[in-house]
Amino acid sequence: MAGPGGLAARRGSARGVVISDDWPGYSLDLFTYPQHYYGDLEYVLIPHGIIVDRTERLAKDIAQDIGDNDIVVLCVLKGGYKFCADLVEHIKNLSRNSERFISMKVDFVRLKSYHNDKSMEDMQIMGEDDLSDLRGKNVLIVEDIIGTGRTMKALLNNIEKCEPKMIKVASLLVKRTSQPDGFRPDYYGFEIPDIFVVGYALDYNEYFRDLNHICVINDQGKAKYRV
Template sequence: MANNDCIVIKDSNDGYPLDMFCVPKHYEEDLEKILIPSGLIADRIERLALEIVHDFSHEGLVCLCVLKGGYKFFTDLLDRIKQLNRITEKSIPLAVDFIRLKSYVNDQSLDKVEVIGGDNLDNLTGKNVLVVEDIIDTGKTIQTLLTLLKTVKPKCVKVASLLVKRTPSSVGYRPDYVGFEIPDAFVVGYALDYNEYFRDLNHICIINDHGKQKYASST
């Protein structure tokens, strides 16, 4: 069975000062603090990979990356799974697929989730599917995607999300695999963006008001 345990970052967590880690200079004025350093992210992903290999044993698995924010987590998670395939007795045959959704403008969640890119999902029929997401916020995006996936009749669908946000607007959805549960703040870095900025930041950080204004979208 999938493990719902995760690292819970409390609302009172002070995070880490920017000058304690290496942060791109062009973002120094735009961030409030580092919430999760890249090293901690890497170690947690290694554990998630171990759980996934254990759960699926020798069954084949199609890993479906939710672009764009999920690409870094997706890549690192698959690297760890492939590493485990080489060194443990259990191994999972892997295939990959991609889908792109749009659910944010600036820091506001859209009422309607848009599917704006992806392959034909018919090749997921009868397959074990692992959806790999960067963050579950309200849960509306992932529920929309899961409804879409049901129409192609996969064998089973599990969801791995690096982050789950504690927010009053949550619909209560909980993924099968969770890296970290975080406070209700807008986070960037590790491929999570704010209007396409901050994807080149290794750590997960909280953006400040200056950064939101600086990179605000006019649409």
């Protein structure tokens, strides 16, 4: 599957766009982005417009699979909020223009699993006291990015204890990792190389959330915002 400028990607077998390891990305000079991040980024991995179009297609796939069932959308904060908001809006638009009405309630859970650009062994779940409300419900978890899958597996384990009727997972990004048993969501937008990315609400120590494109941060940016 080729995108603008020759995006080195192909259609994945699990309904996702696969961006190859040798994809050089887009030059930052081709796009506008916040001036306070000048010098902190390597390149644009996925432009905002492609994210929007891909999210619209994911919404169509999810709406077709869910039918007219009521669902609880569980947004994983903080990185998932922008993807979740856009995905839910697309699903609502499809529902309004369809004979099948999808009733959605959006709830939130916050996970913390990174220190700087390194994944931590221990994952913290904030807001899990409310998970008991998911009993007997159709749940769609919306995440920004899945790497090793350890964080998502831990969250799913907690949710499954509450005995929901159904659980589906949608993630904007999936990282290719060396782990052969890595978790695969039911829906995902892009499979990317094992690199650290920011933008479209994905952060590095709370910075870069206001960046519309998904970009690769450089060493200067990591050093500048390290904690």
